[in-house]
Amino acid sequence: METPLKTHPLAACFPMLPEHELHDLAESIKTDGQAMPIVLDPDGALLDGRNRLAACELAGVEPRFTTYSGADQTAYIIAANVRRRNLSEGQRAMIHAMARSLSGHSLRTHAKLHDISRTRLSLANTVLKNAPDLAEQVRLGVLGLDAANDLMRRRKAEADAIQAQHDRLLRHAPDLATQVTEGHLTRDAATAALDQRLEEQRLRARVEEIDAIRRADRDPGPALTELADHGDIDWHQAHQRAEDYLTQRNAAITRDQQHLTAIADSWTTLRNLARYPDSAYATDVLDGLTPDARALTGHLLALEAQPEEAQQHS
Numbered sequence: 001m002e003t004p005l006k007t008h009p010l011a012a013c014f015p016m017l018p019e020h021e022l023h024d025l026a027e028s029i030k031t032d033g034q035a036m037p038i039v040l041d042p043d044g045a046l047l048d049g050r051n052r053l054a055a056c057e058l059a060g061v062e063p064r065f066t067t068y069s070g071a072d073q074t075a076y077i078i079a080a081n082v083r084r085r086n087l088s089e090g091q092r093a094m095i096h097a098m099a100r101s102l103s104g105h106s107l108r109t110h111a112k113l114h115d116i117s118r119t120r121l122s123l124a125n126t127v128l129k130n131a132p133d134l135a136e137q138v139r140l141g142v143l144g145l146d147a148a149n150d151l152m153r154r155r156k157a158e159a160d161a162i163q164a165q166h167d168r169l170l171r172h173a174p175d176l177a178t179q180v181t182e183g184h185l186t187r188d189a190a191t192a193a194l195d196q197r198l199e200e201q202r203l204r205a206r207v208e209e210i211d212a213i214r215r216a217d218r219d220p221g222p223a224l225t226e227l228a229d230h231g232d233i234d235w236h237q238a239h240q241r242a243e244d245y246l247t248q249r250n251a252a253i254t255r256d257q258q259h260l261t262a263i264a265d266s267w268t269t270l271r272n273l274a275r276y277p278d279s280a281y282a283t284d285v286l287d288g289l290t291p292d293a294r295a296l297t298g299h300l301l302a303l304e305a306q307p308e309e310a311q312q313h314s
Contacts, residue, residue: 007045007050008041008045008046008047008073010073010102011046011047011077011081012050013099013139014050014082014087014095015091015139015141017051022058023058025055026054026055026058029061030061033061034056034064037066038052038053038064038066039067039068039080040065040067040068041068041073042067047073047077047080048076048077048081074102074103075114077099078095078096078099078114087141088141090146090148091138093116093117093121093124093145094124094138094145095139096114096124097121097128097135098135100121100125101125120145123145126149127145127152131148134148134151134152165187166180168191169187169194172197172198173190173194176190176193176194199235203238203239204228204235206239206243207224207238207239208225210245211223211242213246214245224241225238270301270304271304273285273297273301274305277301286298
């Protein structure tokens with residue numbers, strides 16, 4: 001009988017024996033004969049016995065066939081193969097996931113019908129759906145199911161990161177995104193260029209804000225924004241000068257507030273002196289001051305001694 005031209009898709013999910021085991025099976029068949037027939041469906045598609053068929057060909061023995069007459073080929077293939085093969089748990093889960101996609105059963109139904117962990121079946125189904133190449137490696141026993149799942153997640157994370165990078169370019173710098181699409185720039189180079197642009201925009205906004213404060217302070221120096229635009233300094237230098245100005249300004253404000261607070265706190269003393277400006281006490285106090293302090297105090301005493309209406313006009 002000629003070798004069947006096709007194999008049932010589910011039967012094809014089960015990996016072939018390693019070459020040395022296949023040769024051992026061929027020697028056994030050659031010596032002792034084929035113990036079990038190769039099972040075909042009524043249309044001649046192979047349901048079970050791919051390894052026996054290959055071993056018969058190696059041994060030069062005419063294979064023996066039988067035809068399956070049952071109603072559920074899927075259940076038969078699983079029963080004939082999954083229990084008696086030296087398959088890992090991950091391989092079994094993956095083969096069941098492939099079988100479920102062929103049968104159309106829900107995960108719950110398939111897990112219940114074939115007594116397999118729904119969790120492992122769900123995991124295998126996820127890998128099969130999102131990374132068929134990794135699923136194939138699990139089926140063949142090259143890669144464990146958990147390792148395949150981890151690799152699939154890493155791939156997805158990398159793909160999501162690349163997509164996010166591309167979306168960011170499209171949103172903020174369509175011209176750079178176009179250069180990436182056309183192959184003139186790498187995505188990393190375009191992202192670096194975008195980061196530089198955004199940083200300069202941030203620095204510009206901050207420098208413009210502090211330039212406005214300098215103008216309001218009547219600062220005579222040139223606008224730092226103009227210096228950067230003309231290329232006399234870069235934006236980092238402009239930003240540093242602007243922040244230095246703001247730091248010095250805030251320090252000066254704090255210092256002057258402290259001085260004025262000290263004056264306000266001492267105003268009672270000034271008022272007491274103003275009540276008797278010609279007293280010996282007042283004279284002794286003023287004589288102990290520096291010339292500048294004595295002149296200022298004298299001026300303030302004069303203001304304090306004026307009627308309220310005159311102070312308002314002074």
